[in-house]
Amino acid sequence: MRILLRRMKSENWRFDRPKFDIDARGVGVAVYSAHGPDHTYSLIAYANDLPPEKRSDRVIATEWDATFTLFDGVPTEADIERLAQNIPKQEAGRVTEQELSVSRANRSVRLWDYVVDQLSKGQQPDAEKVTEVGYLMRTTAVYGSGKLGAADRERTMDRSEFQPPFQIEMLSVFLTRAFVMDLVEHMARVRDPHRAVPMEPALRRRFGIGNSTGLGMAPYLINHPILLNNWIAAREEALARVRRVETATDTEIAMFRSLLARAVEHAALWRSDHVAQKAKLTDLRSDLRALTDHIKVAGLTGHFPWNRIWIWAETNLNLEGQEQLAALLLEPYSHLVDGLACCMAADEGQVRLDGRMTVADLRSRIEDLYDWALKTDWAAQETQARVWYTSAEKLEPRLGERFEEDIEPFEQPLCPGRDVARMHVDLAGQTGSVGAFLMAHPEHRHTARRVQIAARYPYAEIRDNTIAADMLPIDLLRAKLSYFGACHFDPRSDRWVRINMYQNAPFPHELASSDPDDWVYPHLSEGAV
Amino acid sequence: MTWSLNEIEALSRKAARGAGYSWGLADEAGRAVRWLEARGEPGATALLELLSWRDGKAYPSTVPGQASVCPIVAGTMLCDGVLLRDEIDGLPLHSPLLMQPFIAWLEGPGETDPAARANVPTDVAAALDAYATRTYAPATEASRLAGAGAGLSDND
Numbered sequence: 308m309r310i311l312l313r314r315m316k317s318e319n320w321r322f323d324r325p326k327f328d329i330d331a332r333g334v335g336v337a338v339y340s341a342h343g344p345d346h347t348y349s350l351i352a353y354a355n356d357l358p359p360e361k362r363s364d365r366v367i368a369t370e371w372d373a374t375f376t377l378f379d380g381v382p383t384e385a386d387i388e389r390l391a392q393n394i395p396k397q398e399a400g401r402v403t404e405q406e407l408s409v410s411r412a413n414r415s416v417r418l419w420d421y422v423v424d425q426l427s428k429g430q431q432p433d434a435e436k437v438t439e440v441g442y443l444m445r446t447t448a449v450y451g452s453g454k455l456g457a458a459d460r461e462r463t464m465d466r467s468e469f470q471p472p473f474q475i476e477m478l479s480v481f482l483t484r485a486f487v488m489d490l491v492e493h494m495a496r497v498r499d500p501h502r503a504v505p506m507e508p509a510l511r512r513r514f515g516i517g518n519s520t521g522l523g524m525a526p527y528l529i530n531h532p533i534l535l536n537n538w539i540a541a542r543e544e545a546l547a548r549v550r551r552v553e554t555a556t557d558t559e560i561a562m563f564r565s566l567l568a569r570a571v572e573h574a575a576l577w578r579s580d581h582v583a584q585k586a587k588l589t590d591l592r593s594d595l596r597a598l599t600d601h602i603k604v605a606g607l608t609g610h611f612p613w614n615r616i617w618i619w620a621e622t623n624l625n626l627e628g629q630e631q632l633a634a635l636l637l638e639p640y641s642h643l644v645d646g647l648a649c650c651m652a653a654d655e656g657q658v659r660l661d662g663r664m665t666v667a668d669l670r671s672r673i674e675d676l677y678d679w680a681l682k683t684d685w686a687a688q689e690t691q692a693r694v695w696y697t698s699a700e701k702l703e704p705r706l707g708e709r710f711e712e713d714i715e716p717f718e719q720p721l722c723p724g725r726d727v728a729r730m731h732v733d734l735a736g737q738t739g740s741v742g743a744f745l746m747a748h749p750e751h752r753h754t755a756r757r758v759q760i761a762a763r764y765p766y767a768e769i770r771d772n773t774i775a776a777d778m779l780p781i782d783l784l785r786a787k788l789s790y791f792g793a794c795h796f797d798p799r800s801d802r803w804v805r806i807n808m809y810q811n812a813p814f815p816h817e818l819a820s821s822d823p824d825d826w827v828y829p830h831l832s833e834g835a836v
Numbered sequence: 837m838t839w840s841l842n843e844i845e846a847l848s849r850k851a852a853r854g855a856g857y858s859w860g861l862a863d864e865a866g867r868a869v870r871w872l873e874a875r876g877e878p879g880a881t882a883l884l885e886l887l888s889w890r891d892g893k894a895y896p897s898t899v900p901g902q903a904s905v906c907p908i909v910a911g912t913m914l915c916d917g918v919l920l921r922d923e924i925d926g927l928p929l930h931s932p933l934l935m936q937p938f939i940a941w942l943e944g945p946g947e948t949d950p951a952a953r954a955n956v957p958t959d960v961a962a963a964l965d966a967y968a969t970r971t972y973a974p975a976t977e978a979s980r981l982a983g984a985g986a987g988l989s990d991n992d
Contacts, residue, residue, distance in 0.1 A: 364990040367980065401837065404953060417989050453842030461841070461951040522984050656867060657945045660860075662916020698983060700975035705983030707973075717973040721857045742916030745860075749895055752860020752912075799986035 308792040308809060309824050310648045311477045314468060314803050316823035318344050322485075322815035325349075325381065329490065331497045332356045336391065337489070339482040342813065343468055348407070349378045350482035351387060353395050354490060360815045362413055364447040364519035366703035369399070371411040372444065373486075377479040377808050379405050379458065397448075397455075398701060402460040407475045410449040412483060414441050415517065419491065423507075427497035429502040437513050438576055441795060441807045441826065444487045445517025449476045449508055464652070473739060473791065480808050484516045485815050492605055508817075512826075515765020515810030518793065522704040525773075526695060527784040529721050532760050532767035534653035535666045538790050541651050542633070545644035549636045550614040552643075559639040560607045566638050568604070569828035570631060571595045573794070576829065581798040582777070587627050641824070648663035658757040658763075662742025669755060670734050673727055680724035681731060692776035695721040706780060722774045726754040794827065838953035839961070845870035847964050848883050854970035855887040857908070858895075865908045871937035873954035879933065880956040883965050886931040891967075904930045911938030 321342040329335035330592075334356050340349040353374045359372045374394045380387065386405070393400030399412055418432075418440040425432045451473075453459040463469040488511055495503040528535055548570065555563075569768040576589050601619060606612075613636050620632050637644050675682065684690055705716045708772045720726065730751040735743055745752050761768040772778060780802040793806035811829060813821035849866030857865060865883060872879025890898060898906035898915060900919060907929045913919040929935055940946060959966050973979060 328965065356968060359991050362991050365985045404840070415989060453840030456838070456840055456843065459842050461949055461953060477981075513949070519990070652947065657872075657948070659915060659945060660912075662912075662918060696983075697971065698974045698975055698979055699969065699972040700980060702972065703984055705973070705979060707968045707983055712978065713972045714979070717971060740917060742913065742918040745916065746899070746913060746918055748860055749858040749909075752858060753863060754860075756860065756863075802984060803986040 308477050308481070308812070310471050310645075311468075311474050311481065312812065312818065312823035313344070313645065315341070316818055316821075318468075319819070322482075322818070324485075324489075326387075327489065327493075329354050333490065333494055333497075336387060337486055338382060338387070339485055339815070341478060341482060346466060346468070348380055348381070348478060349381050350479060351376050351378055351382055351394070352483070353391060355395065357413075357424050359416070362416075365521065366398075366448070366523070368411075368447065369397075369699045369705045370395075371397070371447070372414045373483075373490075374411045374456075375479060375483055375486075375627065376402060376474060377410075377482075378407040379407055387500055389742065401456045404455060404462055406457045407463065408449060408479045409455055409457060410446050410476075410479055410483070412444040412446045412487070412516070413519075414444050415442055419443055422491055423494045423498060426492060426506060427498035427503045427596045428497075429504050429511055431504075431507050431650075434510060438532065439509065439578065440517075441513070441810055442515050442517035443491055444483075445519050445805065446480060446483065447519045448523075449479060449518075449600055451475050470652060471827065472538075472652050477572075477791070480516050481812075484514070484809050484812075487516065488514060488814070508740040511816075512811050514814065515794075515812070516805040518806050518808055519786075519803070520784050520788060520806065522695075522706055524782055524787050525780045526704055526721055528783050528787055529723070529769060529773065531653070531655055532757065533655050533658065533764055535769075536764035536767040537651050537653045540764075541647040543766070544650075545637050545640075545647055546617075546633050548643045549640050550617055551612070552640070553610060554612055555607055555612050555639070557703070560612075560703075562639040563607065563635060564602070566828055567595070567599060567636050569831060570635060572831060573828045574631075576796050579797040583781075583794065583833060586625055590625040591627040591631060593626040595631065597623060598628060598632060632640070658756070658760060660741070660745075660752065660767070661759055662740060662745070664735045664741045664759065666734055666739055666741060666744050669744075669758060670731070673731050673734075675729075676758070676761050676768065677724065677727045677770075678773075680728050683728065683772060684725060685725050685728050687774040690772060691722075691725065691774055693774040693778060695719045695774070706797070709774075720753055722772070723754065723757055723768060724770075724772050725774065726751075727758060730758075762812045792827070837958070839873075839956050841870050841874055841949060841952065841954055844873050844880060844954040844961075847961065847968055848880060850968035850971050851883065851964040852908070852967075852970060854967035855891045856893070856895075856977070861908055861912065864912050865934075865935060868894075868908065868911065868934050868937040870949065872933065873938070873956065874949035875953075877933060879938070880954065880964060881960050882931045882933040884960050886934060887964075889930050889965055900927055904928055907931055907934040907938075911935050914938050915941050915974045921941075 324339050326338040327496055335354055337352045338349050340347055353370055357372045362768055376394050422432045492505050517603050620629050694709045694714050696705055696714050698705050709715055734750055741755055765788040781798045781804055784804050788806050795807040797805045844868040848869035849862045852862035852865035868882050869879035899909055905927045910927055
């Protein structure tokens with residue numbers, strides 16, 4: 308998200324709203340255009356009056372409160388009409404290469420009705436109630452990269468604004484947020500044209516766009532090892548650069564101190580009812596207290612101050628605190644780290660299996676990189692308890708129980724650890740090339756390729772059992788969502804989460820006069836509740 | 837109606853798997869079709885033809901040396917260095933169009949596919965989808981309740 312906003316600010320993107328035809332029932336079409344130096348992109352929003360019994364965030368839903376597409380250019384009336392026949396249907400419709408992404412969103416019912424009611428009476432919503440939820444609508448899928456016939460990444464990746472990953476999706480959500488706030492104000496005016504007021508700007512910014520994420524994201528991470536490597540490598544390099552800073556300036560120190568205080572506030576506002584997440588939040592809050600106390604004593608002057616804190620943190624903070632610290636350390640050093648954004652894309656398809664590698668080499672790579680998998684007892688029931696599969700029901704990705712359901716025949720290849728262990732058994736005593744081995748064992752081909760990728764890209768492999776009885780898909784989801792810049796990770800089960808995007812960020816019409824980058828942690832002066 | 841390259845690749849990979857290919861060879865089939873379609877060649881149609889021959893056969897009956905040879909198998913053997921370029925020409929390949937990408941890949945990964953659309957006839961796509969559907973688990977009530985989601989209402 309922040310990669311996108313920094314760019315749009317520095318390139319002076321303009322935003323306008325060529326269309327807002329929404330009726331008194333909240334049904335209609337709106338268009339929000341973003342004009343960059345070389346291209347214009349338009350979010351087309353189709354607003355719906357959804358009966359509550361149809362509201363579902365799952366892939367199997369067939370109707371939504373609002374549906375969207377990000378159009379490459381400014382749509383004509385003919386485009387809007389064509390897409391009106393398809394976008395509200397989502398997966399049951401089709402789009403063309405002029406559409407870059409397809410998405411949908413549902414209301415947060417509890418907050419929506421309350422906000423419309425308040426604004427219609429000429430009152431502002433209560434900040435505490437807003438903070439409890441943090442968004443009025445949440446996206447339940449944002450599709451790109453050729454899905455449903457949309458443009459392949461190849462069509463746009465040479466445009467500088469879309470070189471880093473997921474920028475199309477981030478832009479779509481940024482514009483969606485603007486639409487949602489306009490829509491809620493519109494519905495308040497419909498209810499009472501005389502008394503209704505718009506939302507006060509600072510309060511308005513407290514609304515992000517929620518997102519409801521499920522299992523599909525987990526297979527994505529496993530199936531994009533080079534991308535995953537590049538994301539993690541960029542962050543590791545960024546952290547290394549900051550740790551190498553020999554002395555910190557007063558400005559840099561002041562910024563860090565200020566953000567640390569704001570991070571404490573951010574952690575206080577972060578809510579979840581999920582047992583595991585509540586434990587992590589407890590850890591995070593106590594870590595931030597410990598970090599704050601430590602800095603009072605240790606200070607940030609002298610040689611390599613950031614490295615000293617980092618080393619202290621490795622033995623004194625939980626993982627939550629360490630990750631928060633890593634994020635904070637990057638903040639004063641945009642001149643050192645922001646440029647790494649261009650290293651975060653990847654092309655998974657370019658890597659072919661190297662059939663000339665020797666079996667001996669493959670075996671030694673396995674023993675080096677997958678030692679954890681070789682030590683695992685794959686025969687044990689709890690070790691192989693789960694099955695990743697795709698349901699015929701709207702192709703929803705699901706996770707099943709191997710010994711309780713008859714789904715093993717449909718198992719997807721999403722357990723590299725087990726597959727590598729199996730291949731290792733068949734490699735015993737073999738000589739010659741990997742190509743020759745795979746001639747006799749075609750079932751190991753995808754695994755051999757993966758081992759070769761893991762050998763070249765150090766962060767490519769998820770070094771854990773993805774089918775264990777106690778595996779939590781939400782851990783995988785959180786990793787990917789954190790790279791988007793999502794906040795307020797709030798699991799609803801072991802395989803379903805809510806997050807918040809762009810909360811406290813400027814709106815498109817505010818970007819020119821706002822800081823594009825300093826909105827993640829709440830500003831203390833705004834008196835956050 | 838045209839298709840994105842990504843969706844044709846995904847469809848082809850799943851269809852190949854549904855017809856009995858290993859996951860790794862199904863990946864190769866998907867990429868081969870994508871390469872062809874990106875260059876305006878009827879890769880999806882060639883794959884459909886191949887799958888209707890290959891469906892239900894055991895892998896060993898499709899390798900070089902057999903009466904009719906799978907181009908995906910032979911193509912990967914070529915790129916893996918197990919088969920030589922001049923050994924390919926004499927092979928009785930089924931759906932030989934699908935060998936073209938592998939010959940190109942012998943030279944190296946090559947440039948990224950052109951930003952093109954795939955012009956796959958609707959009936960071909962539907963027939964490939966029938967194979968792909970074999971890889972999906974049947975929708976059951978139990979699967980819907982337990983397989984995904986939060987198990988709670990989304991009216992919150």
